[in-house]
Each structure stands twice: as C-alpha cells, then as structure tokens.
Amino acid sequence: MSGLGFFLDALGAFLTSPMTLFNVAWATFLGIIVGSLPGLTATLGIALLTTLTFRMDGTQAILILICMYVGAIYGGSRSAILLNIPGTPANAATALDGFPLARSGQAGRAMGIATAGSFAGGMIGMLALALVAPVLGDFALSFGSFEFFWLALFGVLISGQITTTGDSLKGWIAGFIGLFVAMIGQEGIHSYQRFSYGSSDLAGGIGLLPALVGAFGFAEILTVMKARGFQSVRDASDRILPRFADVWRHKRTIVRSGLIGTFMGLLPGVGEDMGAWMSYAAAKRASKVKETFGKGSLDGLMAAETGNNAAVPGAIIPVLTLAVPGSAPAAVLLAAMFIHGIRPGPMIMIEYPAFVFEVVAMVAMAMVAMLIIGLLLTRPLLLVLAVPRAFLMPLIFTLCTIGSFAIAGRVFDIQVMLAFGLIGFVLREMNYPMAPLVLGIVLGDLLDKSFRRGMTLSDGDFVAFLTRPISAFLAIACVLMLLGAIPPVRRRVSSLLASLRKKPSEPST
Amino acid sequence: MVDDNGVTVSEVPPTSDQPTRADALMGLVFVFFGLVIAFESWRMPRMEEFGSNIWSAPGVVPGMIGLCLAVMGFLLFVRSRPGLGITPPKGEAGSKTRVLITLALCFGFAFVAVGLIPFVLAAFLFLFSFIMIFDLQDRRVEGRALVGKALLKRIALALVVAGVAAWVITTVFEDIFYVRLP
Numbered sequence: 001m002s003g004l005g006f007f008l009d010a011l012g013a014f015l016t017s018p019m020t021l022f023n024v025a026w027a028t029f030l031g032i033i034v035g036s037l038p039g040l041t042a043t044l045g046i047a048l049l050t051t052l053t054f055r056m057d058g059t060q061a062i063l064i065l066i067c068m069y070v071g072a073i074y075g076g077s078r079s080a081i082l083l084n085i086p087g088t089p090a091n092a093a094t095a096l097d098g099f100p101l102a103r104s105g106q107a108g109r110a111m112g113i114a115t116a117g118s119f120a121g122g123m124i125g126m127l128a129l130a131l132v133a134p135v136l137g138d139f140a141l142s143f144g145s146f147e148f149f150w151l152a153l154f155g156v157l158i159s160g161q162i163t164t165t166g167d168s169l170k171g172w173i174a175g176f177i178g179l180f181v182a183m184i185g186q187e188g189i190h191s192y193q194r195f196s197y198g199s200s201d202l203a204g205g206i207g208l209l210p211a212l213v214g215a216f217g218f219a220e221i222l223t224v225m226k227a228r229g230f231q232s233v234r235d236a237s238d239r240i241l242p243r244f245a246d247v248w249r250h251k252r253t254i255v256r257s258g259l260i261g262t263f264m265g266l267l268p269g270v271g272e273d274m275g276a277w278m279s280y281a282a283a284k285r286a287s288k289v290k291e292t293f294g295k296g297s298l299d300g301l302m303a304a305e306t307g308n309n310a311a312v313p314g315a316i317i318p319v320l321t322l323a324v325p326g327s328a329p330a331a332v333l334l335a336a337m338f339i340h341g342i343r344p345g346p347m348i349m350i351e352y353p354a355f356v357f358e359v360v361a362m363v364a365m366a367m368v369a370m371l372i373i374g375l376l377l378t379r380p381l382l383l384v385l386a387v388p389r390a391f392l393m394p395l396i397f398t399l400c401t402i403g404s405f406a407i408a409g410r411v412f413d414i415q416v417m418l419a420f421g422l423i424g425f426v427l428r429e430m431n432y433p434m435a436p437l438v439l440g441i442v443l444g445d446l447l448d449k450s451f452r453r454g455m456t457l458s459d460g461d462f463v464a465f466l467t468r469p470i471s472a473f474l475a476i477a478c479v480l481m482l483l484g485a486i487p488p489v490r491r492r493v494s495s496l497l498a499s500l501r502k503k504p505s506e507p508s509t
Numbered sequence: 510m511v512d513d514n515g516v517t518v519s520e521v522p523p524t525s526d527q528p529t530r531a532d533a534l535m536g537l538v539f540v541f542f543g544l545v546i547a548f549e550s551w552r553m554p555r556m557e558e559f560g561s562n563i564w565s566a567p568g569v570v571p572g573m574i575g576l577c578l579a580v581m582g583f584l585l586f587v588r589s590r591p592g593l594g595i596t597p598p599k600g601e602a603g604s605k606t607r608v609l610i611t612l613a614l615c616f617g618f619a620f621v622a623v624g625l626i627p628f629v630l631a632a633f634l635f636l637f638s639f640i641m642i643f644d645l646q647d648r649r650v651e652g653r654a655l656v657g658k659a660l661l662k663r664i665a666l667a668l669v670v671a672g673v674a675a676w677v678i679t680t681v682f683e684d685i686f687y688v689r690l691p
Contacts, residue, residue, distance in 0.1 A: 051688065052682075052686050052688065053686075055686065055687055055688075167588075169581060169584060169585055169588070170585070172581060173539060173578065173581050173582070173585065176574055176577055176578045176581065177578070179574050180546060180571065180574050180575070180578065183570065183571040183574065187567050189565055189567070190556055190559075190561070190565070190566075190567055192553065192554065192556075192567040194550075194553065194567055194568075194571060195549065195571070218615065221611065221615070222608055222611055222612070225607050225608065225611040225643065226604060226607055226608050226611075388644060388647065389643070389647070390639065390640050390642075390643035390644035390647055391640055391644070391670060393611075393639070393643075394614075394635060394636045394639035394640060395636065395674055395678075397615055397618070397619075397635075397639075398618075398632050398635065398636065398674070398675075398678055399678070401618070401619045401623060401691070402678070402682055402688065402690060402691075405689075405690070405691045406682070406688045406689070409689055411623075411624060411691060414619050414620070414623065414691065415620070417619070418615070418616065418619055418620060421615075422612075425608075430531055430532065430535065447570065448570040448571075451569070451570055452564060452565045452566075452569060452570065453565075455562065455564030455565065455569075456561075456562045456564060456565045459562070460562065460563070460564050
C-alpha cells in the first residue's frame with residue numbers, strides 16, 4: 001500500500017471512531033491550557049500524560065500525546081500575547097509583536113493571526129513529515145555503529161551549540177552531563193553495573209521521565225515562585241476570527257517560516273523555539289518595514305507562530321526514522337513509543353510502515369482540533385490564565401510527584417525528580433540550556449554501544465569511524481562545530497568570508 | 510523561563526553572557542567532577558579475562574565523557590577568570606526566601622510525607638500550606654492584604670480547594686487511570 005493509502009486509512013479510522021474524536025478534543029484542549037499557563041511546558045505536559053496513558057492502547061496513547069504536543073506549543077501564544085509571558089519558551093518570539101498588538105487593543109486579531117499561523121505551519125510540517133520520513137527511513141537503513149556514534153555526538157554538539165544563550169561551551173557541558181547520566185546503571189554489552197555502588201535503584205538507571213519532570217516541572221515551579229510580581233490577564237474583546245486577507249498577505253512568510261521551522265525541528269534537540277526565532281529573523285530580513293518588528297508587526301507574529309508549530313512535525317521526523325529526538329518534547333514522545341512497544345528507528349519503514357502515516361494523520365487531527373478550539377474557545381481559555389500561581393503551582397507539583405512515581409512505581413524516581421529539579425534550577429539560573437542535557441540522556445546509550453561495537457568490529461582501529469561516507473561527513477561536521485567555537489578560528493573565518501564577499505564588488509583596474 | 514528544549518528564554522533573542530565568578534567556580538567543579546568520573550571509569554573491569562576486546566570495556570565511554578567534561582570545565586574556568594571579580598548581575602526581581610520556602614514545602618511533601626502518611630492527606634496538607642503561605646504573601650506584596658472576615662473567607666477557600674484537589678487527583682489517578690500512588 002502507498003503512503004497516501006496508509007494515511008487515508010488511518011484518517012478514516014480516526015474520524016469514524018467517537019472515542020478517538022473525544023480523545024483528540026480533550027487532549028488538544030488540555031494541551032492549549034498547559035501551553036498557555038506559565039510554569040507548564042509541552043515537555044512536562046507530555047511527560048505527565050505519558051504516565052496517565054501508559055495503560056491505554058498504544059495508538060490512542062500516542063495520539064493523545066501528539067495532541068498535547070501540538071496544543072501546548074500553540075497554547076503558549078495566548079499568554080505571550082496577553083501577558084507578555086511566553087507560555088512555553090517556543091512562544092518567546094511571539095510576545096515581541098503579539099503583546100504590543102494586545103496593548104493597542106488588537107489582542108483578538110493577534111490571537112487569530114497566531115492561530116492561523118500555527119495551523120499553516122503545522123500543515124507544512126505535516127507535509128514534510130509525510131514526504132521526508134520515508135526517505136530518511138530508507139537512508140538510515142545504511143547506518144551502522146560508526147554512523148550512529150557520530151550521529152549521537154553530532155546531536156549533542158549541535159543541540160549544545162544552537163540552544164545556548166551565547167556560549168556553546170555551556171551547552172556542550174550540559175550535553176555531556178546528560179551523557180554521563182545515561183551511563184549510570186547496568187550497561188548493555190557486559191551487563192556491568194556502572195556508578196551504582198551496590199544500590200539496586202541506581203543499577204536500574206536514571207529514568208528519562210522523572211528526570212524531565214524534575215528539570216522542566218519542579219525547576220519551572222521554583223523559577224515561577226521566585227519572582228515577586230506576577231501580571232494579570234488582559235482583555236481580548238475584539239474580533240478573533242482572522243480575516244482571509246490578513247492571512248493571505250503573509251503567504252510568503254508562512255511558506256518561508258514553515259520550511260525553516262520544519263528544518264529546525266529536524267535538527268536533533270533544537271526544536272520549536274529556535275524554529276520561531278529563526279523564522280522571525282528571516283521574516284525581519286525579508287521585510288520592507290523592518291522598523292515595525294517588535295512594535296506590533298503582524299508579519300513577525302505570523303513568522304514566529306508558523307515557525308514553532310512547523311517544528312513540531314519536523315521534530316517527529318528523526319524520532320520515527322532515527323530514534324533521535326528533534327526536541328525535548330519529542331524526546332518524551334520517543335520514550336512513550338518505546339513504552340507502548342513501538343520501536344522507532346531505521347527499521348520503522350520495514351517493520352511498521354503504516355505507523356509513520358498514522359502519525360501523520362494524528363498530527364493532522366491535532367492541527368484541525370487546535371484550529372477549532374483556538375478560534376472558538378478563546379474566552380473560556382482566558383479564565384484559566386487568571387488562576388493565581390499560589391493555587392496552580394502546588395497542584396502542578398503534586399502531579400509531578402505522581403507522574404514521576406507512576407511508570408515504574410519506584411520512590412527512587414520521586415527522588416530523581418527532586419534532584420533534577422534542583423540541578424535544573426541551578427543550571428538555568430546560570431544560563432545552561434537543558435535541551436542538550438535531555439538529548440545527552442536519550443542518546444547516551446546509543447553513543448556508548450555504537451562506539452564500543454564499532455571499536456570491536458574494527459579491532460581497535462578508530463580510522464574505521466572515518467572511512468565510510470556518512471560517518472566521515474558527520475565527523476567533519478562535529479570537528480567544524482568544535483573549531484567554530486574557538487574564538488581565533490572563528491575570527492579568521494569571518495574575516496576570510498568578509499574579504500571574499502568584498503572582492504567581487506571591488507572595481508577592476 | 511525555560512523552554513521545552515531547556516533554553517532560558519528572555520524577551521529578546523539570545524545574546525552572549527558575561528562571565529562571572531560563579532562561572533569560574535562552576536568550571537572548577539566540572540574539572541573535579543569529570544576527573545572523578547574518569548577515575549571511577551578507570552577502576553571498572555576491562556573484561557579482557559573473558560576474551561573481550563579492551564575497547565568494549567564498560568569504562569571506556571564514561572571515562573572519555575569524564576575527561577571531556579574535565580577539559581570543558583577547565584576551558585570554562587580559563588575563559589571566566591576575568592569574571593572572578595564580577596558578581597553575577599541581578600536578573601528579574603526574585604526572592605531567595607521564596608525559593609527556600611518552596612523547596613522546604615516541596616521536599617517536605619515529596620521526600621518526607623509521601624509514603625509516611627496516606628497520599629490524599631499528604632497532598633491536602635501540602636496544597637493547603639502552599640496556598641496559604643504564598644497567596645497571602647502575594648496579596649500583601651500587591652497591596653491587597655486581607656483582614657478579618659475576608660481573611661477567614663480566603664482560608665476557607667484554600668481549605669476547600671486543597672481538599673477537593675487532593676481528593677480529585679487521588680481518585681482520578683487511582684480509580685480512572687489505575688495508576689498506583691506512592
């Protein structure tokens with residue numbers, strides 16, 4: 001059966017099942033609420049829902065998690081526009097123009113544009129998911145230990161480089177801390193218990209979900225409670241339904257931001273917020289009225305919201321085909337797939353070809369639900385934003401505690417959540433990004449096994465890691481990234497590039 | 510705020526941060542931590558006695574990770590040395606006391622009370638005390654402090670919210686989603 005056939009089959013099955021429609025509606029609605037509340041992020045929402053749905057049928061559980069993912073990334077635009085506080089940091093660029101629009105009495109219009117942009121971006125990303133995932137899956141079949149080692153290292157390095165707030169060294173340190181965390185517990189080749197010191201809990205390893213719930217839930221609660229002041233909700237009484245002309249005027253921005261967002265999603269551990277920032281920067285560069293950006297530009301708002309939602313399906317592409325997450329929420333989605341017995345990776349197009357297109361149909365369902373709920377239930381959603389943090393944060397922490405415990409039933413996981421919350425809070429206060437840390441935890445096992453297997457296959461000859469075309473390409477990319485971080489090298493390269501750019505414009509003598 | 514990918518996000522695109530004393534000290538912490546990891550990895554069995562290739566030994570990759578971490582920590586220290594005399598700039602208005610109270614309440618609930626007393630009771634006590642402490646403080650800061658009857662009403666509201674939330678959370682997880690509670 002063709003990809004389109006699988007997609008239509010899955011869509012038909014979803015649309016004719018009342019239970020599925022009910023799940024799509026509540027999960028997307030919950031996602032929008034989670035995203036719109038500062039203190040709750042998409043990663044935490046998906047992690048908590050994974051614990052709630054792990055006894056459900058796998059397809060329904062993954063559908064619910066994707067709806068939560070899509071809803072949360074979109075929902076963050078609400079608080080960004082109304083409160084100038086991005087609900088999820090993927091919406092930080094949204095606040096730049098959304099909030100000035102709300103301040104000038106156009107909150108409804110801004111929310112309408114954000115909704116239209118999110119939907120359009122999501123659909124572009126969904127198309128890319130349907131077209132790229134099968135090709136990448138086939139391509140990944142040629143990957144062996146050598147390629148997977150470099151891919152894991154490349155993932156941690158690029159995530160550390162792009163998501164950091166200026167100093168890539170801090171991003172890489174966070175990534176290597178994540179890799180170390182993945183080394184704790186029984187390893188897969190000789191079954192030796194590393195760094196466990198006789199503790200059966202440590203021998204079982206550090207669970208990804210409790211670590212994420214701590215780093216994204218508890219750490220966020222501490223950050224929210226630290227601040228003395230907290231803004232209240234604004235009014236949004238103007239027209240919310242976007243005008244067609246308003247949307248059509250930005251068609252170039254939509255396509256450009258959709259493609260940029262999808263590409264940012266594809267890169268390991270980079271994700272939605274960089275999708276938004278890169279799209280915003282590209283829209284500003286292309287705009288004839290650059291001075292309006294940051295002062296209520298509809299083009300800027302459209303770019304940011306299209307970019308972040310396009311990154312959602314983009315981040316799912318490497319999850320399905322390489323078992324490498326494109327973002328932190330996608331890392332939880334990957335863990336959830338393993339929990340439900342689905343094995344993403346290069347074999348997916350051979351073992352479960354229908355599943356890839358089921359996921360495409362799930363994204364389509366989530367996007368449509370997001371559009372409908374986003375446009376129709378605006379005012380009830382505003383009420384949620386008015387809940388005081390003193391009431392909301394302890395509720396979230398109670399859910400974090402249950403969520404950490406639920407999957408394995410280990411009290412140790414609650415302690416992991418608390419420890420990672422504290423570590424996450426301290427690292428965040430010092431400007432260390434946490435995406436590389438998450439990616440390190442996810443990719444640590446792959447890096448470890450691939451390196452040791454590769455060295456065994458090549459009988460200890462590291463040159464074998466450099467002679468195959470894909471591994472050589474990834475190795476060069478890693479080396480270039482490392483060299484690029486050395487200030488004198490970076491200065492020399494940029495001066496070289498500047499002189500090359502200058503030469504053609506010089507008059508010939 | 511931190512994003513879904515763990516990036517600290519401000520209202521402007523990311524800019525480079527100035528090195529501070531804390532960065533230099535953290536660099537030294539990472540050097541020590543990395544060296545400890547490398548040493549512990551070195552002590553792991555090599556598995557050669559079982560005829561395995563030495564490169565498949567369990568300590569190989571963690572050892573390299575430890576060494577990389579130590580090198581990066583050293584680079585961070587060297588790069589941040591000019592900032593040794595600089596105390597970190599104050600970020601958004603925040604309170605250490607608020608963080609400490611939040612920590613005490615959260616650890617008291619998750620580390621001490623859970624498992625010691627029934628979950629529903631632990632959740633109720635945690636929710637009620639958290640709401641009371643911070644709601645009243647937030648109101649004082651905002652100049653909306655409550656006295657007399659209004660204060661009693663707010664306490665009653667907190668009691669009801671904490672009680673209903675603790676009961677609903679326990680019931681939903683245990684009886685609807687069949688999740689075992691600690």
